[in-house]
Amino acid sequence: MEVVLALVIGVLGGAGVWLILRPRTFQVVMGLVLLSYAVNLFIFSMGSLVIDKPPIVTPGHAASLEHYSDPMPQALVLTAIVIGFATTALFLVVLLASRGFSGTDHVDGVRGDP
């Protein structure tokens, strides 16, 4: 499972970075979205990657990550998702405004080589 998750994060992050470096604003938005997915999964993976472990300390067991799954990163991810969602929505509005002003979806507002 660790390998799969690492690969997913790597592919998402790599694709995100590549898209951010592209000249079209829509590609940049997609890149930022993919990168935020990668980051969210990464934060999530920090709270011990286990199945069938409740996120609470059970009586009789030591409060270490072997016996429960850490709920904190999930709370952090939730906050990060909400903030990322809001800022991406704002970015989309600015993208449309830029498209309206310049008539092109190039990030610099000038029609470059595709």
Add this chain to the structure above:
Amino acid sequence: MSALLSLAVLPVVLPLVATAALLIIGESRRRLGSIVNMAATLAGLVVATLILWQVDAAGEAGAIAVYLTANWPAPYGITVVADRLSALMLVMAGLVGVGTALYASAGWSRAGSYFFPLLQILLMGVNGAFLTGDLFNLFVFFEVMLAASYGLQLHGSGAPRVQSGLHYIAINLLASSLFLIGLAVIYGVMGSLSMADVAARMPLVAESDRGLLHIGAVMLAMAFLIKAAIWPLNAWLVPAYTASSVPVAALFVVMTKVGLYAILRLWTLLFPAGAEVSAQFGASFLFAGGLLTLCFGALGVLASIRLDRIAAFSVIVSSGTLLAAFAVGSIEVGSAALFYLVNATLATSALFLLVEVVKRTRSETQTRHLDAEALPDEDDNLDDNALPLVGRAFPISVAGLALAFLVCALLVAGLPPLAGFLAKAALLQALVHQLPATEMNPSTIGPHGTWLMIVLIVSSGLFATISLARAGIRHFWLKGGVLASQLRAAEAGAVLLLLLASLGLAVFAEPALRYTQATSRYLHAPQPYVDAVLGARARPGPATPAIDEGSVR
């Protein structure tokens, strides 16, 4: 102490309440909104000053007020911590906030919607970032501040603003991703995001995890350095600041300082010079980055013709100087840098506020073919309705304006007799004092680096002098005064306020330097901070009996 405890969260709550009030007042009742906004920013400044006064009154080490949100003790709850450094930054942000709010009320606030609520949210984010004792909360306040700044940057609209805003938002979203990665790594290693808790656990980190921790710190630093506009991560700054409306640019000067504050706070807490392991981790990189930024900014200042570009590059110069000075890690240099920080912020904000009123002294028809600056500006046509048509013309407005510009130039370039010179002199003196110490201890910056920094600081001052003198000659001597400047009382008052604050810094330089020195000494021994935050106890509620240690478990 108890009064201070309840005050500590006020700089965050006050703008939030003001925003709610401003949204209820709505866009139609502008005058009332303007008054409420002004009152809120003024109250914020008063609260910040009170906190500063109370913190300083507690003696040499200063009080450390810890406010436990929802009464959860650290490290489980989110703490709000007001100490010497936070208080100083709060007062600085408050001053700039009042100045820009006053300036904007003269006309700019009407160039678009929701200027005042956004301004309050930005102030809330900035104050929160200065006060929070929790790394994730720092991220949240950064995002609050940035979300408001996106709106403010686009205030007034227009193609250049949207274009530079697009870049500005993209780079900041990327920085936020880096911030989150850094947070996740640090949480993975430390199991905590409370700054005090992380600092307390630093010596306990296993040798095998130390590399991972360093990576986390580097990722966080990247996010902060982007916000602090450190070369080569600062290409966004000049277009974004020059395209945005004048009061917004003046307000944004504080935002680069938030990045620097975060670096200073985290590095002194996590990697203090006295630590046995990873002491001053990455200091040489920060120092080199600071010097490169200083070079870049100084050359940019020299190459700039337009006044707003000079101001924007001055922001970069001060960022570079401060980062390099913080990275030196000596108490004396740190103290001078804090003094420099306050003065540079006030001076560059005032310079940004002057940009537009100075332009008004000139007749456009006369100079259009002569001068790059008279070319139709990006924001001219859009803001016609926003600019005051014919305000109260001061009979001495041009003279006053020239004088304000002169004072501003002296402050930014660091020439005597004002606070800019005092700050630079203190910085240079501290660097020279620090020279023999470094020869004994080759692990820190080294004498060559120190000399390089001295040379760069002096030459950046020279470049700023040349560039600002050039701008002054063009604006005031060559064709200034042809057209009597139309200056509104509020605009003049805003510039005057910032310059007077700076002047106060020069007149009361001794107590100010004593304060920054105590702050710097306090920052270099982080144990009191850790003890105060982790030692803060939850208060017993009115209904429930007092909680003792045993019943918590």
